[in-house]
Amino acid sequence: MEFMSNIGSGADIYRPSLFELIAQEKLREMIRPALRYILSVYAQRYPRYLLRIVNRYDELYTIMMLFIEKHYLKEWSASFAENFYGLKRSRLLKIKLNLPEAVPDKELRQLRDKDIWSSLFFLVGLPYIKIKLDDLYEKVSGGAGARLLGEMFPIRDNFNEGHLQLNFKERARRLLRSLFRNFYPWVNAIYYGSILIFNIFYVYDKTPYYTPWLKLMGIRIQRMSAQDYREHYIRMNQQRPSLNLQGMTRLQATRYLLSIILSRGFDFLKILLPMSIFFFKFLEWWYSSEFSKRASGDNDIEMPPPDMIPPDSRGIPLPESTNICPLCTNNLANPTAIPSGYVFCYTCIHHHVEEFGCCPITLIKINIDELRRVYNSTM
Structure with a gap:
């Protein structure tokens, strides 16, 4: 070397x-x-x-x-x-030092x-x-x-x-x-x-x-x-x-x-x-290879999504359309999902979770780290 x-x-x-x-x-x-x-x-x-x-x-x-x-x-x-x-x-x-290189x-x-x-x-x-x-x-x-x-x-x-x-x-x-x-x-x-x-x-x-x-x-x-x-x-x-x-x-x-x-x-x-x-x-x-997928053999089995948590009576009401943010009641901008299963604008839900630390609909506790960006080509 x-x-x-x-x-x-x-x-x-x-x-x-x-x-x-x-x-x-x-x-x-x-x-x-x-x-x-x-x-x-x-x-x-x-x-x-x-x-x-x-x-x-x-x-x-x-x-x-x-x-x-x-x-x-x-x-x-x-x-x-x-x-x-x-x-x-x-x-x-x-x-x-005033010495030769070897000294x-x-x-x-x-x-x-x-x-x-x-x-x-x-x-x-x-x-x-x-x-x-x-x-x-x-x-x-x-x-x-x-x-x-x-x-x-x-x-x-x-x-x-x-x-x-x-x-x-x-x-x-x-x-x-x-x-x-x-x-x-x-x-x-x-x-x-x-x-x-x-x-x-x-x-x-x-x-x-x-x-x-x-x-x-x-x-x-x-x-x-x-x-x-x-x-x-x-x-x-x-x-x-x-x-x-x-x-x-x-x-x-x-x-x-x-x-x-x-x-x-x-x-x-x-x-x-x-x-x-x-x-x-x-x-x-x-x-990341096909060999691992073939060896596992159970990757084709799709797990059904879990049931959505019902809204709390003390939370905010749900909008009529799924393309509407429940917080600002406008069309979703940068849709972001939270663990309760509901989707909001990133700006709205980020500020809400930072202030109150809970889902605005179900009132379950969540953290900023649990926000997930949603990519949907139909929106």
Whole structure:
């Protein structure tokens, strides 16, 4: 991997190309959905054992990657994906040493504990925060369909004065949701825009960092040399004492064997995690192919639709035509269905559910996430 072509790298043979750096980024990004998909498939068969794991997948995955990345940063001075592509992290000295190229102190460029923990934050912590913020934005913005159709509406405050006084916390929560909904797209644009700018500068050799996070840490990515691999294995052999369990206590022997198992297990992940991506792609192809449909054999059976929930006497009346929105009594615009089985204009039902949290006809409780866009060519 360390001998791939390096476009725009100049004379530094250890400076990786942007293609290598993006490839290792994509590898790290694909592991999360691959493992989630595999767990989701098997959770349908074994819900008793796997359903809780699937529900807490983001937190469990973050904890797992925290241990994995910490191991690779300590042992290889690289993240898991960087090590897979033969890359390493080294500190970029802020002072210029008046020494030949072969003399600079290698120890000064090695990662310190501070560098390892800051790398862990940007490798594991920041992606977790980003995913949670993206999920929150999906909830407060009404989903991708609302953004695609431009249905971004302000929160209406058509309550009476007494209701406002009783619900100050609710008004504050809605104000924060509105501010987040309006400003998060700009934060997202700055996030990806800064990465793109650093990528462009890196291609033209204007900066040794390809992301702003590396700039903040003062760390650059380099290719590993044959000498780096040699020094690593020599260091590992020196740290690992000879296997002489007779001179150890039971606790020492258990701790020693456990450290060997964990070390070998982390090294095996270099094969296991990329294989999970290929398995994910295979399952994705299988469940979308004709072979899966033929194997199941029961896809032709159509389940009858459930009975519609009857209207509540305290709810709003139903219109005479199904093409009329019960809330605004106009023709349906962007028809949207709710779990009770009734269809409304997206704007009307979004505002109603956001304010009252129930179906206006049956009065059953529903959430914004349960709104479903209806596509009907006859309307």
